[in-house]
């Protein structure tokens with residue numbers, strides 16, 4: 001069974017720690033060149049086509065920043 | 074498939090726990106405390122015990138835990154969380170009582186309180202964040218600091234002849250008759266996070282069954298005081314902390 005996923009990042013809560021980036025098995029996520037109002041570069045889907053909605057990024061995020069969506073394809 | 078066709082309520086698989094407040098946590102980026110708070114909130118939500126759980130926050134970086142997890146809380150003097158948790162549980166035997174402590178709090182100034190609470194077998198849960206350092210006060214040596222590890226008070230590295238040996242307090246606690254479940258976990262990757270969540274759930278279930286004290290150590294990273302990035306700190310923890318503080322259940326009965 002194949003899945004397609006997408007994440008939504010609560011930009012203002014993100015602290016740019018990169019823990020989600022290194023734990024994404026599909027290299028979907030990167031830190032943005034821009035920063036939020038606290039000065040942190042925030043995570044975003046750089047390669048949205050890769051996301052499988054596995055939830056690993058949300059599982060490891062210390063600040064509960066990431067919401068995950070997933071569909072069967 | 075377009076992203077906007079995926080991001081729909083019916084496709085939601087993970088979102089922030091409703092037991093967490095919307096207050097942004099004061100923790101440094103990548104700090105293990107945040108992950109553990111989230112897991113505790115998720116387990117409380119899944120067990121449906123939000124109005125039945127009382128937390129005791131420590132002195133240390135987690136002092137403000139009461140701002141982030143939406144349950145009843147008390148805040149203990151340094152190291153005294155197990156004593157306050159004991160009183161709370163005895164006054165409210167039907168509540169779930171969770172003492173949340175750091176390694177400076179639990180294994181240094183609070184050694185007497187944790188030993189005796191565990192030896193009495195109080196039906197409480199202890200969550201023990203071992204980041205091998207006094208995080209809040211600027212990175213001084215803790216009893217748990219590894220040999221050779223540089224801290225603000227061991228600038229050339231901890232030496233056994235001068236500073237004594239790192240304390241495996243969790244192994245000592247496992248020796249006590251009053252403890253029913255003693256485990257050591259971590260939260261640096263998805264697999265370890267899931268295991269820690271199971272451990273926290275089991276600990277809470279044990280306290281409802283009046284089996285004694287459940288003690289969950291979480292080997293953690295304090296990237297700020299270790300002077301590393303969050304990702305480097307998690308790697309350093311795997312390479313240096315895990316050989317001395319091996320993960321897994323130490324006691325389960």
Ligand SMILES: Cc1ncc(C[n+]2csc(CCOP(=O)(O)OP(=O)(O)O)c2C)c(N)n1
Nearest residue numbers: 132133134151175176177178206207208209
């Ligand atoms: C009676 C008393 N002594 C000392 C302090 C100073 N103090 C505050 S936090 C702390 C250590 C915290 O370290 P730890 O328990 O490991 O928590 P972390 O911040 O690493 O999570 C100390 C010594 C205090 N607040 N009260």
Ligand code: SF4
Nearest residue numbers: 014015017018020061
């Ligand atoms: S783990 Fe969370 S806080 Fe850290 S960069 Fe990713 S989304 Fe941001």
Ligand code: SF4
Nearest residue numbers: 024051052054055057
């Ligand atoms: S849900 Fe999985 S695949 Fe998608 S960004 Fe997160 S970790 Fe990567």
Ligand code: SF4
Nearest residue numbers: 100101104134208295
């Ligand atoms: S000082 Fe260390 S323990 Fe405290 S919030 Fe920062 S990383 Fe976490």
Ligand SMILES: [Mg+2]
Nearest residue numbers: 175176206208
């Ligand atoms: Mg500490």
